[in-house]
Amino acid sequence: MSTMTLKDVGYTYKSKYQTVNALAGVSYEFRPGYFYAIVGRSGSGKTTMLSLMAGLDIPTSGSVAFGEKSTKNINRDKFRLEHVSVIYQSLNLFPLLTAIENVMFPLEYCGMSRSKAKKIAVEKLESVGIDKPKHRRLPSMLSGGEQQRVAIARALAAKSEVILADEPTGNLDSENSLNIVQLLKELAVSENVCVIVVTHDPAVAERADVVIKLSDGLIVEGPAVNERDLAEERNIEIVNYQSNIDSKKTEWNLNRKEMKTQHELTPGNANKHTSRAKNMKMLIDQNKKRAKQTSLE
């Protein structure tokens, strides 16, 4: 199992009108088997950091490495399919696939048989509390919290070495939220997965093995270790970090990178991989046509 190492990671969003230093030199080594919480105010760089770890983009300076390899030098599409699962801040379930098809999709995309994918999908959906009658519903026929749990089931099903989640419990009531956290925590320990969760919820952070606080694109506090015994046993370092940079805050809300992934995982790109995906593409095209006709009627 590989670690995810950030070395002096800087990231700048540049547009015609402005430059935003979203990350300004973040260094940290994330290890397998831990449940990490990343906290910090809105705009502090949490999503940007997760996007770089997901290989959606490369740092402007410094490096993000998975094991020995920098994300600069690997096939990042393949990396995402094989090693990392991402649960996004705005859920990106495929709107025209049912709940169960959403969970099955990445499995079949990687070549798993339909029956095996279905078995795993049912198991994972049930583990997040989505019961059978809801498996065949489209996301639009599920509540926000249920959609969020389908997205989590999809990440669990993929059996990745790293799970990155941006506010995965944002739409959930406290009971469901704690169940999900418990599930992710158990997964970290039992499967030796590295789980990294961005959260604004203190109840979620409280349950993490390690809490890392970002401010203005830097780690300013932490890692605070919640379970000290466990941490000592696993040899976690407590590091002091320098703080503060001159960061310009903007109100950009557009998550360019999320859109990019959605595009990459669009079944349109998948038809070269499996015939099932081809069928899904047809299904989606038909659905689109139908939706267009309905809106014209």
Ligand SMILES: Nc1ncnc2c1ncn2[C@@H]1O[C@H](COP(=O)(O)OP(=O)(O)OP(=O)(O)O)[C@@H](O)[C@H]1O
């Ligand atoms: N596509 C973009 N173009 C320009 N600036 C951006 C873009 N995305 C984010 N930013 C800016 O980069 C900084 C870090 O944003 P980021 O989305 O990483 O914050 P965050 O900690 O995830 O915030 P939140 O808790 O609100 O989700 C912010 O100042 C933000 O305005």
Ligand SMILES: [Mg+2]
């Ligand atoms: Mg964010």
